[in-house]
Amino acid sequence: MKQTRAVEFGAGLFVLLGVAALFFLTTQTTNMSSYTTKGYVLVGTFDNVGGLKVRAPVTVAGVAVGRVVAIDVDSERLQAVVRMKIDPAYNRLPDDSDAAILTAGLIGGQYIGISPGGSDQYLKDGDELQFTQSALVLEELIGKFLVRAGQGGSNQEGEKQ
C-alpha cells in the first residue's frame, strides 16, 4: 500500500510538472493576444508589398493593434491586396487613415504602420484604406539614387561650362 502511494505521488508530481511546463511554453513564451479570433478586417491595396509576410504586425503609433491575415494579388488591377485583422478595442481609426509598409530595424521584418487621419468617420469591418504607401525596395532606391547622381553629375559639368 505504501509503495502504491509513492508511485501515485511520483506520477502525479511528474504529470503536474509536465503540464505546468507545457502551460509555461504556451502562455509565457508566445504572444497569445495575437490569436484572438475577434477583430475587424481592413483591406489595403499596395503596388508592392516587398517582404511583408502573413502575421506581420499592424501598428498605430508604433503599437501593435492587429496582424496581417492574408496577402493576395488582385487579378484585374494587378496590385497586392493585404487583409489585416484589427483588435476590436481599436475601433476608432479615422476612415482617411493611411497605411504604409515599413521595416523594423536594418534586418528586421516588415510591418504595416497606420497613420490616423483627421476624419470623424471611423473605419468599419471590410473597409478599404484609401491611402497606401508601398514598401521601399532597396534595388529601386539604389536605382533612383544612381539616376539622380548621374543627373547631378552632368548638371555640375554643365554649370562649369
Next chain:
Amino acid sequence: MSRDDIVDPLRSFVQTFGASQLFLARLITYTPRALLRPSLILEQIFATGSMSLIIIMISGLFVGMVLGLQGYDSLSRFGAEDSLGAVAALSLFRELGPVVTALLFAGRAGTALASEIGLMRATDQISALEMMAIDPIRRVAVPRFIGGAISMPLLAAVFSTIGIFGAWLVGVRLMGVDEGAFWGSIRQQVDLYDDVLSGVAKTVVFGVVASFLAVFEGYNSIPTAEGVSRATTRTVVITAIAVLVLDFVLTAWFLDKDTLG
C-alpha cells in the same frame, strides 16, 4: 552466394516490419479499453516519466546553457545578442527539445521497457499470463505503450522549459544580455502554432514511436539472456534512427505548411 542469401534477409526484414505494424495496430485498438484501467497506466507513467525526470532536467539545463554560450558567441559577431532568447527558444522548442528528449527517453525509459518485457518473456511470465487466459498484450504491453506515449511530451516540455532557464542563466546572468530583450525577443518571435505546437506534435509522434518500438522489441525478444540484451540494444538503435528520420519528415512537413501560409 546464392539468390537466397539476398532474398532471405530482405524477406525477413519485410516480415518483421509487417509484424511490427500489426503489433502497433493491436496496441492502438486496445488503447481505449486500457484507458479504463488508469492504475496500470499510472504505474507506467511513474516508471517511464517520473524516473526519467532527473536526467531530462539535467540535460535540459546544460543544453540550454550551451545554447546560451554558443548563441551569445555567434550572435555577438553580428551585434545581435538581444535575439539570444529567441534563438535559444526557437532551437529548443522546434528541434532540440523533441529530439534530445526522445533520444534520452529511448536510452532511459525505452531500454527499461524492452528489457523488462524481454525478461518477462525469458522467465515465462508472459506464457503464465496466457495460461491464466489473460492477454499479455493487454495486460503488459498496452499500459507500457500508453504510459510512455503520455510521458514523452511532458518530459519534452520540461526539457524545453528548463533549457530556456539554462540559456537565461548563461545569457543574462553570465554574459550580460539585457533581461527585457531576452524575454521580449522570445515573446516576439515564438509563434504558438508554428513553433510551440509543432514541437509538441513532434514529441507526441516521437513518444508513440519510441514507446511502441521498446514494447515491440521487448515483446518479441528471443527468450534468452543474449536475446534480451539484443532487444535492448536494438531498441536504442532503431528508436534513434526512427526519431531522426521522422524528425526530418515532420520538419519538412511543418515548414512546407508555414511557407504556404
